[in-house]
Amino acid sequence: xxxxxxxxxxxxxxxxxxxxxxxxxxxNGPEIxxxxxxxxxxxxxxxxxxxxxxxxxxxxxxxxxDIPRDAIGAIYVGSESxxxxxxxxxxxxGEAIGATPVMTxxxxxxxxxxxxxxxxxxxxxxxxxxxxxxxxxxxDTAQGAPGDALEYTASAGxxxxxxxxxxxxxxxxxxxxxxxxxxDFWRREGQIYPSHGGRFSGDPAYFKHVQGAAHLxxxxxxxxxxxxxxxxxxxxxxxxxxxxxxxxxxxxxxIGPGLAVPRLGNTYSGAVPVGISATLDVAKxxxxxxxxxxxxxxxxxxxxxxxxxVIESDIFNRSAAPTVEELLANGKYLDYALYAKHKGKIVxx
Amino acid sequence: xxEVAVVGVGLTQFGERWDTSFRNLFVEAGAKALEDAxxxxxxxxxMFIGNMSGGRFVLQEHIGALIADHAGLTKNHIPATxxxxxxxxxxxAFRQAYATVASGMQDIVIAGGVEKMTDVGGxxxxxxxxxxxxxxxxxxxxxxxxxxxxMIATDYMNRYGLTREQLAMVSVKNHRNGVHNPIAQYxxxxxxxxxxxxxxxxxxxxxxxxxxxxxxxxAVILCPMEMARExxxxxxxxxxxxxxxxxxxxxxxxxxxxxxxxxAAGRRAFKQASLTPxxxxxxxxxxxxxxxxxxxxxxxxxxxxGEAGKLTEDGQTAIGGSIPVNTSGGLKSCGHPVGATxxxxxxxxxxxxxxxxxxxxxxxxxGMTHNVGGTGATVVCNILGV
Amino acid sequence: xxxxxxxxxQQNRYNLKxxxxxxxxxxxxxxxxxxxxxxxxxxxxxxxxxGNGTVRTFTVIRTASDDYDIQTPYAxxxxxxxxxxxxxxxxxxxxxxxxxxxxxxxxFRKVISEGxxxxxxxxxxxxxx
Numbered sequence: 001x002x003x004x005x006x007x008x009x010x011x012x013x014x015x016x017x018x019x020x021x022x023x024x025x026x027x028n029g030p031e032i033x034x035x036x037x038x039x040x041x042x043x044x045x046x047x048x049x050x051x052x053x054x055x056x057x058x059x060x061x062x063x064x065x066d067i068p069r070d071a072i073g074a075i076y077v078g079s080e081s082x083x084x085x086x087x088x089x090x091x092x093x094g095e096a097i098g099a100t101p102v103m104t105x106x107x108x109x110x111x112x113x114x115x116x117x118x119x120x121x122x123x124x125x126x127x128x129x130x131x132x133x134x135x136x137x138x139x140d141t142a143q144g145a146p147g148d149a150l151e152y153t154a155s156a157g158x159x160x161x162x163x164x165x166x167x168x169x170x171x172x173x174x175x176x177x178x179x180x181x182x183x184d185f186w187r188r189e190g191q192i193y194p195s196h197g198g199r200f201s202g203d204p205a206y207f208k209h210v211q212g213a214a215h216l217x218x219x220x221x222x223x224x225x226x227x228x229x230x231x232x233x234x235x236x237x238x239x240x241x242x243x244x245x246x247x248x249x250x251x252x253x254x255i256g257p258g259l260a261v262p263r264l265g266n267t268y269s270g271a272v273p274v275g276i277s278a279t280l281d282v283a284k285x286x287x288x289x290x291x292x293x294x295x296x297x298x299x300x301x302x303x304x305x306x307x308x309x310v311i312e313s314d315i316f317n318r319s320a321a322p323t324v325e326e327l328l329a330n331g332k333y334l335d336y337a338l339y340a341k342h343k344g345k346i347v348x349x
Numbered sequence: 350x351x352e353v354a355v356v357g358v359g360l361t362q363f364g365e366r367w368d369t370s371f372r373n374l375f376v377e378a379g380a381k382a383l384e385d386a387x388x389x390x391x392x393x394x395x396m397f398i399g400n401m402s403g404g405r406f407v408l409q410e411h412i413g414a415l416i417a418d419h420a421g422l423t424k425n426h427i428p429a430t431x432x433x434x435x436x437x438x439x440x441x442a443f444r445q446a447y448a449t450v451a452s453g454m455q456d457i458v459i460a461g462g463v464e465k466m467t468d469v470g471g472x473x474x475x476x477x478x479x480x481x482x483x484x485x486x487x488x489x490x491x492x493x494x495x496x497x498x499x500m501i502a503t504d505y506m507n508r509y510g511l512t513r514e515q516l517a518m519v520s521v522k523n524h525r526n527g528v529h530n531p532i533a534q535y536x537x538x539x540x541x542x543x544x545x546x547x548x549x550x551x552x553x554x555x556x557x558x559x560x561x562x563x564x565x566x567x568a569v570i571l572c573p574m575e576m577a578r579e580x581x582x583x584x585x586x587x588x589x590x591x592x593x594x595x596x597x598x599x600x601x602x603x604x605x606x607x608x609x610x611x612x613a614a615g616r617r618a619f620k621q622a623s624l625t626p627x628x629x630x631x632x633x634x635x636x637x638x639x640x641x642x643x644x645x646x647x648x649x650x651x652x653x654x655g656e657a658g659k660l661t662e663d664g665q666t667a668i669g670g671s672i673p674v675n676t677s678g679g680l681k682s683c684g685h686p687v688g689a690t691x692x693x694x695x696x697x698x699x700x701x702x703x704x705x706x707x708x709x710x711x712x713x714x715x716g717m718t719h720n721v722g723g724t725g726a727t728v729v730c731n732i733l734g735v
Numbered sequence: 736x737x738x739x740x741x742x743x744x745q746q747n748r749y750n751l752k753x754x755x756x757x758x759x760x761x762x763x764x765x766x767x768x769x770x771x772x773x774x775x776x777x778x779x780x781x782x783x784x785x786g787n788g789t790v791r792t793f794t795v796i797r798t799a800s801d802d803y804d805i806q807t808p809y810a811x812x813x814x815x816x817x818x819x820x821x822x823x824x825x826x827x828x829x830x831x832x833x834x835x836x837x838x839x840x841x842x843f844r845k846v847i848s849e850g851x852x853x854x855x856x857x858x859x860x861x862x863x864x
Contacts, residue, residue: 029857045827046806047845051857055749055843092857095845096749230805342806456774476800479822486765487823489736489846489856490810491803507792507835550812551832552795598765600813600821605792605794709793 002126003168005067005133005307008060008321009159010053011264014043016339018057018152024336025147032152037238040267041155043334043342044141048156050079051089053270054137055096057160060321061135062097062260067081067171069161072099073131076121077107078114078269079158080092080187080194081141092145093137106132108154111185112234113295114138114269115158120175120301122163140268145193146345153237155265159273159328169311170280170289173223173304180211185296196296202240210234210244213300218248221304229287232258232275234294236266250290257282263328269295278324285309350451352574355733358385360440363565363684371407371465372419378566378689379420380463386570386580390421393570394455396429397445399438399462400688405477405665407465410651418462434483436637438462439691440720440729441667443569447590449732450571457576462693463566474562478687481723484596495559495638497599497724499551501646502640504605506553509655512641513553517544518638518661520557520681526668527678529708530697534563534684539728558639563684565691569699583703588715589621589732599724607727611648616716616732619650626650629732630713631693631701634734635721636679645719646674649730653685668709676709691720691729702735741856748858751841752786753820762818775794786841787864790813795830802847814839814861825860830837 019029033039044053054077077089090105108114108121116340122134139158144150163172184205187194197205210233218224226233231250233241236263245255258275267274268277272293279289284307291303310316340346359381361374369377375398383390398416403409432441439462446460474555482497491568500542521541525613539557547556570580577584593613596602603609612677619625626649634645643657651672654661660666666674677683677697680690697714700706714721715734721727744765746752756777759802761770764784770777793812796803803809810826810833826839846854846858 045844046825047860049845049855051855052842052844055857059843092749095745096857098750472804475798479800484736485740489822489858490811491799491806491825491846492808492823493796493799495798496794496796496811500792500811503794503835504792504847549797551794551797554794598823600823605813 001168001171002123002163002165004110005162005164005168005172006061006065006316007159007161007277007280008057008064009157009274009324009327010057011042011157011324011327012044012053013330013332014045014334014342015040016043016334016336017262018092018338021152036152036154036227037242037262038265039262041153042157043339044156046342048139049141050077050081050158051092053156053158054089054139054160057137057139057158058093058097058135061160061162063320064318065316067133067228069098071132072135073103074122074125074134075103075105076118077137077139078109078118079107079138079140080109080111080114080268081143082107085263100349110299111273111297112236112268113293113299114124115273115291116301119161119303121162123172123175125167126163133162136161136163138273139268140270142195142268143343145162148193150194150196153266155267157267157274158270158278161276165308167315168308169316169320170305170307173306174217175301175303176213176216176220177299177301178209179299180209181209182216182298184298187333201296205296206236206240206294207244209298210292210294211248213302214248217290217302217304223304225290227288228254228274228290230258230279230283231255231290232272232279233292235259235261235271235275238262260324260328274324275333281323281325283307283311283317285312312331351453352573352648353447353450353571353587354577354696355587355699356572356577356580356584357382357388357570358699359385359568360532360693361566363563363686365467366564368682369564370413371403371409371463373461374465374564374566375416375461376419378463378568381460382459382568382570384539386591388570388580391425392457393422393427393459395427395449396422397442397458397460399433399440399442399691400431400464401433401435401438402464402477402480402687405473405480406469416463434457434727435722436635436687436690437691437720437722437729438688438729439567441691443691443695443731444590444592444729446523446571447587450573457570457572459568459570459640460692461568462689462691463568464688465564466562466686467564480656487598487600490705492549492603495554498638498640499554500599501552501605501644501724505640505644508606511658512667513545514541515658515662516558516639517541519636519642520544522661523675523679523681525635526650526676527682530678530683533678533682535682536560554638554640560637560680560685563686565684565686565689567689567696569692569695585699585702585733585735587731588624588734589618589730590694591617591621592727592729593617595726597723598728602725606644608644608648608656608721608728610725610728611645611719611721614728614730615649618732624715624731624732628715629672629717630715631676631698632674632717632719633677633697634674634719636675636681637685637721641721642674642679649719668711676706676711691718694718694720695731695733698733702733738854741854749843751786751859753782753784754779755782759822762820764816764820764822779822783815784818786838786859788816790833790835790837790839791815792835793826793833827860827862832863840864
């Protein structure tokens, strides 16, 4: 049965508080923090980018379980902030984890669901026997324009999920998707910052597609929310996933472990992969996990996952890499000026 | 091998020479050396020129021919060779010239050094100088040239208890000497407080621990001892000229606080001359950074490892001390036009031995020079005497 | 440097791939074509270093060339890898946290980027272990 073989998350150590960003723009910090449900977000170091974070996440995953590197047949990195517009992040990741040269690779883009699209692709390639192991990474050094609402939540981080058939730590029982052409959030080629449709990115976008895919999953699996121990939804802020989970019938306890956004911000393509990592950090054999990602433009990928005994066996060493909680702890706080320097928001020439 | 003498020396003013080009800097020094030797250019048989970075600083290669041409020497089609070992390029030129005369291959050979560093900006200079170290494995990692010597200083200070003030005293002494050197870039005294207050470049080294960026050229003329009196009443004999190499990267060295190439070149020079450190009246060492002077004093054998800071503090390396070091003002006060320094050091010792070092004279008959490339990958030592 | 030069040593920078001399047992990072001890008698084989090491000496770079200047002040150290050979690398931590003897482990980071349109060079740096 195809499933997750190992996983690893990476979060940079710098942080900035919502209130500090609000201070610069003359806005009410506590009010915004409360409204978004995000009190601080992660900030990349000057020498970090989507590629470096993807490599660290993949290396953490391999530290938990060593897969023969020449058996990794595919690597897909999904991001909205690939360091190159043309030159694949996935090839560098492959080189850095010793999987090259016998493998395929490509970079994905589908806003915040590029990582989960990679998971689906790896599933197909494994199930069909084309590859033994595949690696799907979702990672971003997300950008929000100065003074824009997105600036409070656009953060940095990602996770690597390895897919295979052989003794998975969690079986992926099913996946399905709901996709339409919806212009809720986009970035034109050459533009630094994305644009978005404001309130349009709510009901017609996030909520329609997340619910669309979630209902498809529940119907196709014949399940109800109460059949699951955990649920992970895309988290552009804390408000949306709390609302959609309630609408679907999931509880706050179910979404708790996978909800990193209040302290992490929105890592765009990294959001759901990090949510999956955070959940697997605490899951026990037999736990059933419901996942629905969302990418603007727009689409949602849903997954139904059951954790196996392997997660607590001696072929998998969960403590060999930091948990999401450990990665979130001990952040180093920056003021807005240093944050702007780190994010390349200061015009240097 | 026959005995070789220095019969003429010439130095340009060292400093920011905005009005003078790379080629004209050397012509200035060469002309002065010929004047000093009372010699005509037609008498020169061969030329060796030390230059580290003509290619980066003035986008010029083929420096041997360029300099020979503008010195008016290509009329006689003399052999002209550019030699390079980063900051030891001048030392290399001297030793090659010495060997050419000593072996009997040529009679009158000019050894020069020149560097024109100020035609490019600070960032380009920092980057060019990083070529003295390992570009691929030190430079690419982000280590600057001062950064490498700073790591030597950190290691040294940790092991031998050298204080920051003792290190500063090296610069203070060299500046005091430089006041009396007409060609020095900086001819002003500084204090330990000045050094300690100057801006940090790479911890623990501060701006005033570092030799400056300088334009300059130097030239010396060598001939067989038996011919020397045709040109000068005060020939200075080359008693030894030695060279040694070591790993290009600091991280591959046996001991970060010891330049093994200095130890090797020093021993070879003393052996060639049948002398010991006790016989040396004054020494010009390669103080690209203050810590380099302390290591040099120890590695050449003038004192035990770890003691050079105390030796400096006690005034033993000042003029009047037991072993005057860098009476010229060193690289710190004269400035460090990279390719010229090794030759300038010889000029200083020759002036001293001739009794012409006004205001900074030491009474001695034997002097030594020590020139380093990079963080110690090449070292050239010369011993001269009257 | 140039694109082929960066590419040629990629595996070495990314994965601390060096080599060792089986004849005398010495480890080399950066890799060497010839063993300095044994020279042509030495049998050189590939070796991938663990990435664990100790700071032997260090400095804090405060002035650097344009490509590195945005990161100043940053710590550079000579790190003794646990296998016994030394290399030069950046250590990512507060400059005043650095000390001789500090244990470090490797991380994957950007080394430099050649302006806005050139290549990005990646490699290994270190963090306190």
